[in-house]
Amino acid sequence: MTLELRNVSKKVAGDDWIYPIDLVLESGRFNMLLGTTLAGKTTLMHLMAGLEKPTEGEIWFKGADVTGVPVQARNVSMVYQQFINYPNMSVFDNIASPLRVAGESRDEIKRRVGEMAELLRISAMLDRRPSELSGGQQQRTAMARALVKDSELILLDEPLANLDFKLREELRDELPRIFADRDCVIVYATTEPSEALLLGGFTAALDKGRLVDSGPTGSIYRHPANITSARVFSEPPMNTARVTKSGERVTWTDGVNWPAGGDLPDGEYTFGIRPHYVLPFRKSENAVPIEGQIVVAELSGSESMVHFEVFGNDWGSLSHGVHPFETGATATLYAEPEHGMYFDADGRLVGATGLAG
Amino acid sequence: MRRFSWLVPTIYILFLMLPIYWLVSMSFKTTNEILGSFTLWPQQFTLANYRVILTDPTWYMGYVNSLIYVTLNTVLSVGAALPAAYAFSRYRFLGDKHLFFWLLTNRMAPAAVFALPFFQLYSAVGLFDTHLAVALAHTLFNIPLAVWILEGFMSGVPKQLDDTAYVDGYSFPRFFVRIFIPTIASGIGVAAFFCFMFSWVELLLAKTLTAVAAKPIAATMTKTASSSGYELGLLAAAGTLTIIPGAIVIYFVRNYIAKGFALGRV
Numbered sequence: 001m002t003l004e005l006r007n008v009s010k011k012v013a014g015d016d017w018i019y020p021i022d023l024v025l026e027s028g029r030f031n032m033l034l035g036t037t038l039a040g041k042t043t044l045m046h047l048m049a050g051l052e053k054p055t056e057g058e059i060w061f062k063g064a065d066v067t068g069v070p071v072q073a074r075n076v077s078m079v080y081q082q083f084i085n086y087p088n089m090s091v092f093d094n095i096a097s098p099l100r101v102a103g104e105s106r107d108e109i110k111r112r113v114g115e116m117a118e119l120l121r122i123s124a125m126l127d128r129r130p131s132e133l134s135g136g137q138q139q140r141t142a143m144a145r146a147l148v149k150d151s152e153l154i155l156l157d158e159p160l161a162n163l164d165f166k167l168r169e170e171l172r173d174e175l176p177r178i179f180a181d182r183d184c185v186i187v188y189a190t191t192e193p194s195e196a197l198l199l200g201g202f203t204a205a206l207d208k209g210r211l212v213d214s215g216p217t218g219s220i221y222r223h224p225a226n227i228t229s230a231r232v233f234s235e236p237p238m239n240t241a242r243v244t245k246s247g248e249r250v251t252w253t254d255g256v257n258w259p260a261g262g263d264l265p266d267g268e269y270t271f272g273i274r275p276h277y278v279l280p281f282r283k284s285e286n287a288v289p290i291e292g293q294i295v296v297a298e299l300s301g302s303e304s305m306v307h308f309e310v311f312g313n314d315w316g317s318l319s320h321g322v323h324p325f326e327t328g329a330t331a332t333l334y335a336e337p338e339h340g341m342y343f344d345a346d347g348r349l350v351g352a353t354g355l356a357g
Numbered sequence: 358m359r360r361f362s363w364l365v366p367t368i369y370i371l372f373l374m375l376p377i378y379w380l381v382s383m384s385f386k387t388t389n390e391i392l393g394s395f396t397l398w399p400q401q402f403t404l405a406n407y408r409v410i411l412t413d414p415t416w417y418m419g420y421v422n423s424l425i426y427v428t429l430n431t432v433l434s435v436g437a438a439l440p441a442a443y444a445f446s447r448y449r450f451l452g453d454k455h456l457f458f459w460l461l462t463n464r465m466a467p468a469a470v471f472a473l474p475f476f477q478l479y480s481a482v483g484l485f486d487t488h489l490a491v492a493l494a495h496t497l498f499n500i501p502l503a504v505w506i507l508e509g510f511m512s513g514v515p516k517q518l519d520d521t522a523y524v525d526g527y528s529f530p531r532f533f534v535r536i537f538i539p540t541i542a543s544g545i546g547v548a549a550f551f552c553f554m555f556s557w558v559e560l561l562l563a564k565t566l567t568a569v570a571a572k573p574i575a576a577t578m579t580k581t582a583s584s585s586g587y588e589l590g591l592l593a594a595a596g597t598l599t600i601i602p603g604a605i606v607i608y609f610v611r612n613y614i615a616k617g618f619a620l621g622r623v
Contacts, residue, residue: 013449051520071523078524080517088539101526145525 001027001062001152003048003185008057010043017043020057021211025185029201030175032217033189035232039206041189045155048187049076061153061185074153077146081158083138085130091117091141092126098149116144119178136167147178154179156188160195175199193235197221205232227270227347236275236305239315243271243342250337253311258288258337264351273340275318278333280306280325287334290315297325308333377600383593391589406594419574420598422488426563426571427556429492430499434552435545437496438503443533445504446511447519457508460501471497472565479566490566491573495556502555503548506617510544511537543613550610557603574599 003025010018018040025031033041046052048059050071058067066074077098085094095113104112117123120140122133130138139159146154160168172195179186190196196203200217205224213220213229224230230238243252246266251257279287292310299305299322306317306325310333317333325331344350383391384406385399394400410416444450445457475494476485484490518540522532538545564576578595607614 046520049520049524051523072526072528076524078521080521082515082517084515084517084521086518086522086536086540088536088542097527098525101531142521145521149525 001183001185002060003153003187004060005048006058006060008047008054008059010047010052011055017209018047018054019210023204023211023214025187025202027183027185029186030179030199031185031187032196032200032203033187033206034191034193034196034203035189035206036191038208039232040209041206042157043209044206045078045157045187045189048153049078049155050074075149075151076153076155077149077151078155079139079142079146079157079159081161083130083135083142083162085138085141085145087130089129090126091122091128091130091133094130094141095126095144095148098145102149112148113144116148119147120144134167136163136171139163139171143178147182151184153185154182154187156186158189158191161191172198193221193233196233203233205229207232223349224341225349227272227343227349230272230341230343230349234274236316236318238272238274239278239313240273241271241311241313242268244268245342256288256290256311258286264342267344269342269344269350270347271337271340271342273335273337275305275316277336277339278315278317279319279336280304280317280323280331280333281319282334284336284338286338287336289332290335291330291332294325294327294329294331297327299323299325306331306333380593380596380600383590384597386590386593388588388590391593392587403590406590407598409591410594410598416577416595419572419577419595422567422571423557423563423573423575424602426488426491426495426573427553429488430495430556431549431552433492434496434499434503435507435549437500438507438548439538439545441500442504442507442511443537445508447516457504460504463501464498468498468559468561472561475562476565485566486568486570488571491563491571492556494562494566495552495559498559499552499555502551506548506551507541507544509617510541510547514540543616546610546613547617550606550614553606554603 005021005023007020007022008018009016009020021044033044035041043052047054050059050066050069054067058065060066061074085091086097089097092113095116096109099109099112113126114123117126120143122137122140122144125133125137125141130141133141139162143159146156160172163171176199188199196217202215203217203220204214205212205220205228207228210228212232213225220229221233224233227240241252243250244267245251245260245264248259249257250260250269250271252271278290282289290310292308292315294306294308295314296307297304301322302320304317304319304321304323304325306323308315308317308331315333341349342351382398385402385404386396387401387403387405390396390399390401445453471494475490479485479490479494484493514537518536519532522536523529527536558575560573560575560579563573564579567573567576574595578592578599
């Protein structure tokens with residue numbers, strides 16, 4: 001089963017919400033839409049569902065053009081970030097409602113709702129109203145309703161974003177089990193790179209209505225097509241610097257340079273490195289010491305996130321353990337440039353020393 | 358200080374209740390007693406006033422007429438306001454905000470402004486002295502009010518609820534009746550309450566547009582004062598009975614009205 005967007009775009013009141021996008025989403029894996037708020041994830045999902053019509057382009061599903069088919073005739077399910085349930089109905093009736101609309105028999109409805117409630121662990125709550133449930137249970141109800149009919153396309157729009165940390169972890173761990181053995185195209189929107197990495201077989205990175213990158217999740221993370229994709233897929237944000245390569249060395253500023261192997265041509269590049277490769281201690285022999293001024297230090301129980309200013313750039317360092325930092329003080333941090341990436345003037349990935357060398 | 362904290366609210370409530378008490382008390386007195394002496398409670402307790410009202414058609418038909426056009430008006434106003442409020446809350450269209458505000462300006466002109474044109478118009482089309490005439494006249498004020506109240510409640514319902522229903526396979530009419538209306542039931546209750554109240558207390562248009570067949574109770578009350586001298590006991594009884602429907606309605610919607618105030622729409 002395949003959902004295919006062909007040159008799909010969306011304009012609202014003259015503004016471009018979605019720039020032309022080509023994308024093929026397969027069944028049997030999590031298709032992640034990764035992007036910040038306002039990247040266009042929800043709009044794209046509405047287009048996929050048929051809740052909105054694309055301004056240009058076509059949407060194909062299972063080899064047929066479904067662009068003009070209304071949502072009711074499409075066999076789609078959707079779960080929103082806000083816990084959307086029908087407040088006037090019991091949990092049972094909520095889950096049963098798509099089946100009732102489809103005209104299923106009483107016994108069939110009872111059986112399938114029971115099955116779904118079992119799968120999502122809300123069997124004990126079937127007689128309650130959604131408002132009498134916790135947030136996690138409300139979202140489980142919404143998910144049960146989305147899964148109870150045999151949808152061919154299931155859209156999950158940041159389904160875990162409004163849950164508190166523990167419930168989020170809990171439900172996220174269950175997701176692969178819940179969706180196992182379903183023959184449908186699953187699309188999952190998220191703002192969190194870590195969620196994409198945990199779930200994702202395939203990721204499409206979105207930024208301001210543009211598709212900036214797509215491919216298997218792991219490879220997008222390791223080899224983003226461009227700097228925007230790398231930024232979208234980096235939390236905390238990626239550190240960047242303007243560097244010059246000449247000969248065997250890459251130079252940032254005076255005294256800060258490192259060897260560059262491989263076939264990177266000489267020239268100016270934007271260097272990008274994720275914060276967990278900038279550490280407050282020397283881990284590898286090749287690490288490059290960089291002096292900077294500490295701006296903010298966020299120490300959680302197990303991690304230290306430090307923002308520091310170095311040659312006018314705001315850089316972050318993420319390390320395990322708690323390291324003492326004093327705001328305003330000068331500190332030396334160690335970057336590991338072999339994990340860095342080089343982007344050309346147009347933002348395209350041209351090389352990573354780790355890859356080339 | 359603490360020991361007297363009950364004092365102020367008690368005085369306030371007594372103050373509020375005094376005219377109502379006086380009205381109810383008068384309704385159980387004879388007109389002679391009312392005019393003859395100052396008494397705090399009925400000395401010659403009588404139900405005669407109520408008997409007159411409940412047996413004389415010129416009296417009780419006033420209530421029937423009022424209830425008919427008030428109910429008609431409430432149904433018309435809420436029925437027309439539901440789709441209008443839905444449009445205002447869910448769609449953006451040219452001039453929507455201006456139109457929304459303009460609706461309210463209908464409420465800024467005194468009813469007297471409309472009395473003459475309505476009288477002329479309804480006489481011309483043969484609606485004069487019908488329940489429908491009064492009900493329609495009152496929609497001029499009540500539809501904007503109902504739209505304003507309902508829009509607030511509807512905007513409190515996330516748009517995603519609509520989308521979820523469509524995704525589940527609901528058509529728009531089915532979604533609207535089966536899911537959306539039950540979801541904003543309290544808003545409909547509040548809107549209906551205010552339509553009912555306005556139409557129930559409005560006198561000028563109701564009196565201008567009716568003669569005999571649809572004469573409201575309030576008009577009957579003002580006329581009786583002049584027919585055979587003062588029948589104060591009778592008027593007091595009529596007044597007491599006029600308070601009751603409003604009191605009943607407000608009892609049923611009292612919890613929702615607080616919600617309406619919280620939304621800033623009441």
